[in-house]
Amino acid sequence: MSHIAITGIGVIAPGAIGVDAFRSLLRSGESAIGDVDRFDTAGLSAHRAALVRNFNPRDFIPPMKMRRMNALSRFAVSAVKLALDDRGGDPPGANTGVAIGTAFGPVQTSVDYMREYVEKGAALAPPQLFAESVANAPGSHIAIEHGLRGFNVTVTQRESSALAAAMYASAQLVKGTVRAALFGGVEEVNEMIFSVLDRIGALAHSNGAVDERSRPFDRRRNGLVLGEGAAAFTLESSPAHEPYAYISGFGMSRDTTASISDWGSDHNAVVRAMRAAIDDAGIEPSMVDAIYASANSSQRADRLEYLAIQSLFAPVPPVVATKGYFGEYAAGGALQVAAAVLAMSDQTLHASAGFERADDEMRFEPIPESRGIALDNILVNSISAGGGIVSMVLSRESK
Amino acid sequence: MRKPDLNTRIAVTGVGIICSIGRNSDEVWRSIVDARAGIGKLTRFPGETFPTDIAAEVSGDVEAMALIGGREAKRMSRSDLLAVVAAREAVQQANDGGQPLPLDRAIVSTGTSTGGLLEGEGYFFERIVVGRRRAPASRVLQQPTSAPSDAVARALKVGGGVISNATACASAGAAIGMAADYLRSRHADVAIAGGSDALCRLTYSGFNVLQAVDPQPCSPFGAERKGITLGEGAAYLVLERWDDAVARGAKILAEFCGYGASCDAHHPTAPAEDGRGAESAMRGALAESGAERVDYVNAHGTGTLLNDSAETRAIISAIGETVPVSSSKSFFGHTLGAAGGIEAVVTVLSVIHQTAPPTLRLGSAAPDCTLDYIPHEPRPMLLNSALSNTFGFGGSNVSLMFRRV
Numbered sequence: 001m002s003h004i005a006i007t008g009i010g011v012i013a014p015g016a017i018g019v020d021a022f023r024s025l026l027r028s029g030e031s032a033i034g035d036v037d038r039f040d041t042a043g044l045s046a047h048r049a050a051l052v053r054n055f056n057p058r059d060f061i062p063p064m065k066m067r068r069m070n071a072l073s074r075f076a077v078s079a080v081k082l083a084l085d086d087r088g089g090d091p092p093g094a095n096t097g098v099a100i101g102t103a104f105g106p107v108q109t110s111v112d113y114m115r116e117y118v119e120k121g122a123a124l125a126p127p128q129l130f131a132e133s134v135a136n137a138p139g140s141h142i143a144i145e146h147g148l149r150g151f152n153v154t155v156t157q158r159e160s161s162a163l164a165a166a167m168y169a170s171a172q173l174v175k176g177t178v179r180a181a182l183f184g185g186v187e188e189v190n191e192m193i194f195s196v197l198d199r200i201g202a203l204a205h206s207n208g209a210v211d212e213r214s215r216p217f218d219r220r221r222n223g224l225v226l227g228e229g230a231a232a233f234t235l236e237s238s239p240a241h242e243p244y245a246y247i248s249g250f251g252m253s254r255d256t257t258a259s260i261s262d263w264g265s266d267h268n269a270v271v272r273a274m275r276a277a278i279d280d281a282g283i284e285p286s287m288v289d290a291i292y293a294s295a296n297s298s299q300r301a302d303r304l305e306y307l308a309i310q311s312l313f314a315p316v317p318p319v320v321a322t323k324g325y326f327g328e329y330a331a332g333g334a335l336q337v338a339a340a341v342l343a344m345s346d347q348t349l350h351a352s353a354g355f356e357r358a359d360d361e362m363r364f365e366p367i368p369e370s371r372g373i374a375l376d377n378i379l380v381n382s383i384s385a386g387g388g389i390v391s392m393v394l395s396r397e398s399k
Numbered sequence: 400m401r402k403p404d405l406n407t408r409i410a411v412t413g414v415g416i417i418c419s420i421g422r423n424s425d426e427v428w429r430s431i432v433d434a435r436a437g438i439g440k441l442t443r444f445p446g447e448t449f450p451t452d453i454a455a456e457v458s459g460d461v462e463a464m465a466l467i468g469g470r471e472a473k474r475m476s477r478s479d480l481l482a483v484v485a486a487r488e489a490v491q492q493a494n495d496g497g498q499p500l501p502l503d504r505a506i507v508s509t510g511t512s513t514g515g516l517l518e519g520e521g522y523f524f525e526r527i528v529v530g531r532r533r534a535p536a537s538r539v540l541q542q543p544t545s546a547p548s549d550a551v552a553r554a555l556k557v558g559g560g561v562i563s564n565a566t567a568c569a570s571a572g573a574a575i576g577m578a579a580d581y582l583r584s585r586h587a588d589v590a591i592a593g594g595s596d597a598l599c600r601l602t603y604s605g606f607n608v609l610q611a612v613d614p615q616p617c618s619p620f621g622a623e624r625k626g627i628t629l630g631e632g633a634a635y636l637v638l639e640r641w642d643d644a645v646a647r648g649a650k651i652l653a654e655f656c657g658y659g660a661s662c663d664a665h666h667p668t669a670p671a672e673d674g675r676g677a678e679s680a681m682r683g684a685l686a687e688s689g690a691e692r693v694d695y696v697n698a699h700g701t702g703t704l705l706n707d708s709a710e711t712r713a714i715i716s717a718i719g720e721t722v723p724v725s726s727s728k729s730f731f732g733h734t735l736g737a738a739g740g741i742e743a744v745v746t747v748l749s750v751i752h753q754t755a756p757p758t759l760r761l762g763s764a765a766p767d768c769t770l771d772y773i774p775h776e777p778r779p780m781l782l783n784s785a786l787s788n789t790f791g792f793g794g795s796n797v798s799l800m801f802r803r804v
Binding site: 002004068094097098103104105107110111113114117118121122123124125126127130131132133134135136137139140141143144146147148149150151152153154155156157158164167168170171172174175177192195196247248249250251252253254255256258259260261269273276280281384386387388389390399 | 400401402403405447448449450471474475479503506512514516519520522523524526528542543544545546548549550552553556557558559560561562563564565566567569573577580581584586587600601603604605606607608609659660661662663664665666667668675676679683687791792793794795
């Protein structure tokens with residue numbers, strides 16, 4: 001049996017640079033969501049997002065290299081540097097693979113390119129921007145920076161991007177094609193994505209009765225809040241020191257009732273993914289000690305998830321909803337993973353952010369405050385618009 | 400986590416393809432046998448001028464070919480529709496004769512470089528350039544590169560999961576490799592795996608500003624080659640565990656034996672000149688397949704100075720100097736994120752028909768391109784095993800190995 005040990009974490013998050021600061025953010029119970037000042041939100045319904053502030057890429061990347069990178073690449077390369085520093089020891093070596101998740105990729109770079117295209121013409125737009133407009137630019141910079149010559153893929157499965165990247169990286173590690181792997185996620189809040197999601201009513205907004213906020217599982221939730229940042233993790237099968245946690249299983253499924261851009265209505269699809277991950281880990285539902293939920297404050301996705309959780313688990317283990325801290329798509333979903341990994345390592349669950357009152361048909365509540373608890377297995381869910389679902393089991397011991 | 404079991408054999412039971420030389424696998428193969436390229440003047444962006452004006456476009460009404468209701472089709476990008484056309488053909492072929500595929504347990508794995516960027520550009524022009532704050536957003540929803548997988552899954556009622564990757568021009572190769580791993584680890588029971596990409600302004604302009612586009616139809620490995628010809632299209636394979644395919648009574652078209660994936664870790668857009676990443680991907684594919692020899696290589700063969708030279712070196716190092724090699728991009732251009740899928744389907748067709756496709760327009764090979772590139776005419780030959788190469792920006796390389804049944 002091969003081990004999949006998480007040996008290093010790097011985080012560039014809204015309200016937290018580095019894993020210690022991220023721990024503090026989660027402990028504070030305070031949301032990192034604030035007013036958007038990066039672009040004009042006048043005329044839109046939503047005005048808030050979880051933005052990375054106080055981030056100086058020069059702290060992580062030499063200036064000459066930085067000039068070649070867009071914001072997404074800077075987030076990702078910095079998070080990887082932090083993860084490798086956190087891991088310590090000798091570098092992982094050339095036989096290391098990279099799987100990065102991102103829901104939307106470098107949309108801003110495409111917009112910047114098209115602006116130049118319009119202003120200067122199709123022949124004179126800057127090639128540098130084109131090179132950075134591909135979704136795998138961050139993964140490529142990571143490989144170049146650290147000489148990593150194993151597989152290099154960029155997974156783009158909406159809310160599930162980071163978990164799907166973790167799944168591929170883990171599969172390669174157990175298959176033995178690489179000695180070590182990096183996985184993670186990266187996302188950027190920009191005007192294009194913000195305005196489109198706002199136009200279709202996907203974003204949380206104030207409507208007279210409620211203010212604009214991320215409220216995972218709360219009955220007054222009315223949309224997600226966008227988040228950004230990057231998180232990276234080092235995976236290896238023979239860790240030199242005690243790892244944060246082990247990855248022990250994955251499951252995926254798809255809700256066939258989902259439209260091409262919305263969540264569906266069949267919670268059994270979520271049950272199938274969770275059950276498959278639990279089976280893959282070789283455990284039973286009763287051995288899941290906590291769930292780090294996908295819940296992102298949208299009506300349909302959160303309902304699907306609580307119906308699924310209460311259908312599979314009796315009793316329902318403690319459920320933690322983290323997206324009230326840093327929004328949805330934050331680090332392509334990787335900040336939620338980082339929170340779950342820290343929970344396992346610290347044997348302490350985080351307080352859920354943004355929840356007050358449940359729907360009538362919801363039979364549990366996400367835990368309201370931080371709690372020290374014996375944790376052997378944590379289930380992490382991701383439910384994507386379009387119907388894709390990926391679940392992962394983290395364990396204290398290798399399974 | 401269950402490990403991908405390399406002793407589990409993977410069957411290809413369906414292929415589907417749409418590109419400039421055909422709307423299905425029969426049409427594509429006929430064009431290849433007739434040595435008929437699908438490269439012409441760019442028509443997709445009327446009124447806009449680019450330094451070059453050649454492309455390999457898919458003609459015809461893609462929306463009608465996708466067999467999707469009007470309202471649903473309006474929400475799909477061109478990349479999504481191309482994906483649905485190809486995936487439908489692949490699934491139909493896989494269902495031909497045997498018990499139907501258990502699509503409720505199938506996954507869709509798609510590689511795409513741009514997804515619905517074409518439609519994103521439309522929104523961009525209206526909102527950012529013209530300043531219409533309430534520009535219609537319905538099709539922009541399909542901009543994410545997850546959209547083609549989601550569209551195929553929706554059209555075919557797939558319930559096992561969706562995975563998308565955007566690993567530039569290596570995307571579809573990675574999608575096929577991933578899918579095979581998940582079949583071998585039993586995280587999925589059937590996989591519809593491939594890629595899709597529609598031509599869009601950003602890539603057409605972008606490769607031009609990189610000066611990587613040949614003003615004439617591309618001539619891979621040629622002495623006069625000046626770059627790529629941009630194309631578009633989609634292709635999917637249906638992959639199943641061998642025993643499941645047999646139990647279903649399916650006709651097995653070929654075996655998918657394994658793949659290798661690597662990264663040059665060299666440069667954001669240029670390949671490593673010594674071809675080390677490409678070589679490592681091919682070696683990985685050979686090792687995973689347990690193959691002793693390779694009868695034919697369907698090359699990445701883009702027609703750029705750097706790729707064709709580096710790939711030639713890599714093939715010599717990994718396989719040898721005598722293996723026949725060709726670039727089917729000389730037929731349908733570089734279809735970017737779809738290339739790995741389109742060329743995997745062409746490779747499977749080659750194995751089925753025991754005929755290697757030619758490299759068109761290869762007058763004389765360049766001095767640094769010293770292999771047998773099968774010029775001009777298809778070559779009937781013994782094809783027990785064939786390798787399909789696909790490399791991309793960011794130095795990502797994937798090599799897929801197929802075997803005759």
